[in-house]
Amino acid sequence: MERQRRTHAEARTRMREGILRLGNEQLAEVGAAALSVRGIARGLGVASSAIYRHVSSRDELLTMLLVDAYTELADAALAADDPAAPPAERFAAIARATRAWAVSNPARWALAYGSPVPGYRAPAEQTTGPGTRVMGAFLALLASGGQGEHGSRSAPVSAALGRELAAGAAEIGVDAGPELAAAAIEAWTGLIGLISAEVFGQLGPDLSPHGPEFLDRWISRTTTRFGLSPGYRR
Structure with a gap:
């Protein structure tokens, strides 16, 4: 038996x-x-x-593929993280590994971060956990830098947004104030947009080969903004 x-x-x-x-x-x-x-x-x-x-059903198949994509992406990105390295280097390693996975898996990246599939709504109870692993690591690293440059330059968030941000940060186990959390999400969506522009050919044939350099510029700007390493360069 x-x-x-x-x-x-x-x-x-x-x-x-x-x-x-x-x-x-x-x-x-x-x-x-x-x-x-x-x-x-x-x-x-x-x-x-x-x-x-x-x-x-097709929807259950989509969910299976989406969870698999999120999981494999997170495993690849977080495997590049060395907890003993300085925060700026850890941040850069995760960002570069995220881009590398997306470039190697464009269709799966499109499922995770491209246009919504008509008629399909991802079940949060199955997709939120695996889908926020990389974002959670980013938020934790950005929070470790303190206020950095963003603290005095960010507009205050509304009470309603602040409650949502606090709940979201608590859900992924990160202690971050609303202004920092909002700025971190803005940085995260900037990374997703930059990678997507390269993967989906939106940079055009002349600029697409320079995707890694655009990413390094984003890394340098973001690590400085959040006080991980002022003036950080690779």
């Missing part, structure tokens, strides 16, 4: 791996909106009913 249970578990693992592999291939070939559970069944050479025991 014990061996049979292990066999069932191994079969489920292999099926999940196959669903993720073919789902990611579909993402790259036809995009998220055209994902097909039946197409995955055909690719695996099994009946559709076998797939539906693991993923019951």
